[in-house]
Amino acid sequence: MQSGTEFMKKKTKNQESPTKKKNTKTDHESSSCEILRSDCYRIMNEDGTVDAKLDPKLDKELLLKMYRNMALTRAFDERGMMLQRQGRIGFYVPSFGQEAVQTGTAAPLEKKDWVFPSYREPGIFLYRGAGIYEMLCNLWGNRGDLSKGRQMPVHYSFPDIKMFSVSSPIATQMIQAVGAAMASKISKTKEVAISYCGDGGTSENDFHTALTFAGAYKAPAVFIVTNNQYAISVPLSKQTGAKRLSDKAIGYGMPGVAVDGNDVLAVYQVTKEAVDRARRGEGPSLIECVTFRMGPHSSSDDPSRYRDEKMYQAWLKRDPIKRLKTYLESRKLWDEKKEKSLQEELKKMLAEAVERAEAEPAPDPMDLFEDVYAELTPQLKKQKAELLQEVELRGKFENTSEAFPL
């Protein structure tokens, strides 16, 4: 494997200089949906075969752990969407098709590193060992939720595994990550902060602020841009005039690379090099993971109203889980028997966790007044007394599953 600096300095195959004005159209305007953008770093072919020369030959345990996590992420997403459709929870945000981005970027991290996720990354929580029951309790916002029901569904927060709470306002987490990275640099802890946003997130001021500071202060940060082609219904071609989102790195003085986001081996390798580079004190990097949002933006969305169907069909063939499965089978690490038993195990595990989580009562309404002020302000004291009266009058508060319009 090339060293991080070598990889980051070197342009990936076919990656031309952004100043070379051969083609003024952006790649996403000019490329057919039949082919993946040619500038992406890739190890696996679309069918999951790998050229021996490129094969990073990762450890068997790591590969199987990554495969299991990708399968678990998909199963969790399927369950989340199903619960919403059954009216049992109010809202869900699936990450279908983006499992390799999540697992491939989570795997190279150490326990001591900080993660600042967006709302479409359940797989990173799962990879780092978040409890499935606790994640489900967040979907109900009930008493088992670590945020005590004060957050929206899918806005998980697991401080013990250094998973910062999910931010709803897009790209705010990028700035938070830079703060953590700068603190790590000052206190010499060698902790790396990794942060995620979508293609839409790159248009936010917060993205610009975060990368400006990280570049200037050489903060040990890694920025993952999950380019899934859409920001709700806005396609990438309406998002930016930039040829590639990874090119944005140049303006901030850091290396930028585009990777096939459905190739977990490539995502892992590129992220590992960026993380190692940050830990060595060589500064931040930007990684654009080129993928496709195979599901709706959220349970409140209907992509059939705006999605390019041909593009969807083309990306179906690049399913990141199928590709890794084919690769594992070629290395004799996986077979249909193992697949069947994994799927059964995940199904059972999720069903049990759902049953437990759904049975949890609503949070104590009086919790609203905890955890912010050491001593309540006079206004809050008054509000607390009013709420107490209301609770006594109405009896207990029920969980609700009203839909969110997001």
Ligand SMILES: Cc1ncc(C[n+]2csc(CCOP(=O)(O)OP(=O)(O)O)c2C)c(N)n1
């Ligand atoms: C600052 C801000 N503006 C607008 C929104 C509404 N909003 C929620 S998600 C989203 C699209 C984000 O798209 P992208 O960054 O590509 O991420 P993806 O949803 O594709 O993962 C928008 C506009 C928001 N949450 N925050």
Ligand SMILES: [Mg+2]
């Ligand atoms: Mg997007």
